[in-house]
Amino acid sequence: MASQHSDLPTLAAPPSVLIVDDSVVARAVMARAIDGAGRFLVAGAVPDVRAAQTFLAKHRVEVIVLDVEMPGVDGLTALPDLIAAGRGARVLIVSSACDDGAATTVQALALGAADTLVKPDVGAFAGRFADVLNEKLDRLVAPDDVVMPRTPPAATAPGNDFDIVAIGASTGGIHALSQLLRMLPADFRLPILITQHLPESFMPYFAAQVAVLAGRPCAVAENHVRIRPGRILIAPGRAHLRCVMTGDGAAVRLTAARAPSGCLPSVDPMLESVADAFGARALGVVLSGMGRDGAIGAAKLSAAGGSLVVQDRASSVIWGMPGAVAGEGIANAILPPDEIGQLIARRRRPESGRPSC
Incomplete structure (x- = not known):
């Protein structure tokens, strides 16, 4: 006999997140902030780049939350490889190095990070930081509200230049x-x-x-x-x-x-x-x-x-x-x-x- 619930719609799983940070406290606090909002699922939380690459080889996530200053391979050095390993995952840099650190922020964005966020001191993780973290995650996975037109051919017209x-x-x-x-x-x-x-x-x-x-x-x-x-x-x-x-x-x-x-x-x-x-x-x-x-x-x-x-x-x-x-x-x-x-x-x-x- 068929299940009486067979016609019920299947609920889509929330977008998943991988946290990469060498601090046990930071990983735990960010995971609680993300899980507590109820809009995302923390699929994993790992302490370094090597563990992140191992995780991404087996699992797909929508967003990677990445620290910069970590032992071994730092976040910026690893960023291009993690983007490739993420197979379309957006990378959000969350690091204290972004505080008054335009160089770190712009370099991360130039290397392919989707966005950055200043990681506060441990005592300031709650409240506004948690709200901003989830707001940025929302933006990175929000669906487009426009319809993609057909791409025209990239042909050019002779003599038709610009100044x-x-x-x-x-x-x-x-x-x-x-x-x-x-x-x-x-x-x-x-x-x-x-x-x-x-x-x-x-x-x-x-x-x-x-x-x-x-x-x-x-x-x-x-x-x-x-x-x-x-x-x-x-x-x-x-x-x-x-x-x-x-x-x-x-x-x-x-x-x-x-x-x-x-x-x-x-x-x-x-x-x-x-x-x-x-x-x-x-x-x-x-x-x-x-x-x-x-x-x-x-x-x-x-x-x-x-x-x-x-x-x-x-x-x-x-x-x-x-x-x-x-x-x-x-x-x-x-x-x-x-x-x-x-x-x-x-x-x-x-x-x-x-x-x-």
């Missing part, structure tokens, strides 16, 4: 940006503007990292500075980066006016101003990030005849920002970061045909 590149990104964007910039040849001379969601204190180190990755000068933008060939300017953490045309060419204007997304800096003002200043001669790029920041500016750039390329869903940590642009049908191409870099390097923008859903 400036404006790139916006948030969560997961630094790793994507590093992959993109590595594809640019040393003789690539177009100016590049970048708005990345980061605190102000992180920006100088971020600019230094970008300069190394791109092999060209990069600086945190200052008001009235000229936008010159061969240079990269990034938005400061305290203001939006806008560009205007002057008698001497393009220049930066910084503003702290509230943006529709609420972000500071925001991608929208950058893309809107690029649309005003360069019109059809601009290329906008939107990389991994949460929310819809950039969608309004992208629409204006598209209306002005500029081109838009967004990161594809498969390679994005969070497909919110690029997905919002793609979902509006205004993305000329949807590509992984390295292919976006190759497209930029060719100085040929994608054809103007719009992808369909």
